[in-house]
Amino acid sequence: MGGDEQKYVNEAFNTNWIAPLGPNVDGFENDLKNYTGIADVAALSSGTAALHLALILAGVTNGDDVICQSFTFSASANPIVYCGARPIFIDSEPDTWNMCTELLEKAIKQGLEQGRKPKAIVFVHLYGMPAKTQEIVDIANRYQILTIEDAAEALGSEINGKKLGTYGNFGVLSFNGNKIITTSGGGALISNDIIAVEKARFLATQARDPAPHYQHSEIGYNYRMSNICAGIGRGQMRVIDERVKRRREIFDFYYQELSSIPGIDFLIEPSGYFSNRWLSTITVNPKSGVTRETLRLALDRENIESRPLWKPLHLQPVFSSYPTFENGTSAKLFRDGLCLPSGSNLTDEDLNRIVNVIKLAIE
Numbered sequence: 001m002g003g004d005e006q007k008y009v010n011e012a013f014n015t016n017w018i019a020p021l022g023p024n025v026d027g028f029e030n031d032l033k034n035y036t037g038i039a040d041v042a043a044l045s046s047g048t049a050a051l052h053l054a055l056i057l058a059g060v061t062n063g064d065d066v067i068c069q070s071f072t073f074s075a076s077a078n079p080i081v082y083c084g085a086r087p088i089f090i091d092s093e094p095d096t097w098n099m100c101t102e103l104l105e106k107a108i109k110q111g112l113e114q115g116r117k118p119k120a121i122v123f124v125h126l127y128g129m130p131a132k133t134q135e136i137v138d139i140a141n142r143y144q145i146l147t148i149e150d151a152a153e154a155l156g157s158e159i160n161g162k163k164l165g166t167y168g169n170f171g172v173l174s175f176n177g178n179k180i181i182t183t184s185g186g187g188a189l190i191s192n193d194i195i196a197v198e199k200a201r202f203l204a205t206q207a208r209d210p211a212p213h214y215q216h217s218e219i220g221y222n223y224r225m226s227n228i229c230a231g232i233g234r235g236q237m238r239v240i241d242e243r244v245k246r247r248r249e250i251f252d253f254y255y256q257e258l259s260s261i262p263g264i265d266f267l268i269e270p271s272g273y274f275s276n277r278w279l280s281t282i283t284v285n286p287k288s289g290v291t292r293e294t295l296r297l298a299l300d301r302e303n304i305e306s307r308p309l310w311k312p313l314h315l316q317p318v319f320s321s322y323p324t325f326e327n328g329t330s331a332k333l334f335r336d337g338l339c340l341p342s343g344s345n346l347t348d349e350d351l352n353r354i355v356n357v358i359k360l361a362i363e
């Protein structure tokens, strides 16, 4: 925590705003608007809820196809299935590890040939690294398909000074406990379409029509953020820039200490791209004689947790039957990639200990 969170939470208690609305919810939405430069923000109970509402607002219904990046956390795709739609998975490209634009266009063309135009495209900025965003948005515009930008891991990341989450028709943020800032659990839907965000707020509060009694003409959801959680979020917004700075320092330290070792590679920011470095990741080339697992187990023996990169969704048992456009990139990243400890509260001593274990394991 940054220090001011409790002040906002106490304010909520003192004023009895213990509800999924209130001054902290409004304040947190304003903080996010100012920080990202977006026109409107709906604070929600999770990033997953934000993805679900974005799909509904994009008109996704039963039997539709939705294109989705395969190399991501399952929450990027689960809401597609909630809508009764079919995910079409797209593999990654090596520069950013995010959606491959060639395969994206191939999938759209194939859908059109089969008379099944995809309803939306969910692309992701994994580990905070910006995807080839302008290219993806240009393709989507050319075929008039709406984009949902999953920036759950990428708050604070930018391309040419413009914050991620603001490029797609809809942007999704997450404030889950493991993200760069947290409200314990929470998310947001952000968009320059202020009518759509207003509709998201309506759907997120059980779709209650304006009437003195309870009146409903649509199916609603209970997806609004609580005023307590939003208080934590307001405090966290005061330290977001520090958090990004620290995560980038952690990445730079690993890079400085490990990048000259043959077989260990880092993901470098393409020109104009700025990553929040939510997680520091490496790939280990098995031809070097050391594998990702050698390093993971060596760290584990020292009680240091590290984790393989996300397992691509097209390789997950629950999603393996859906169509996939593959080039092998994400499967290889899953085989060779490792997320190193990356928490903002790691000390310099912790970091030295981690790189020493890695160096010893390689020797």
Ligand SMILES: *Cc1c(COP(=O)(O)O)cnc(C)c1O
Pocket: 045, 046, 047, 048, 049, 072, 073, 075, 076, 124, 150, 152, 153, 173, 174, 175, 176, 185, 186, 187
């Ligand atoms: C965390 C995450 C989500 C979901 O956010 P929640 O707030 O946990 O529901 C969606 N997509 C990605 C890429 C994530 O990392």
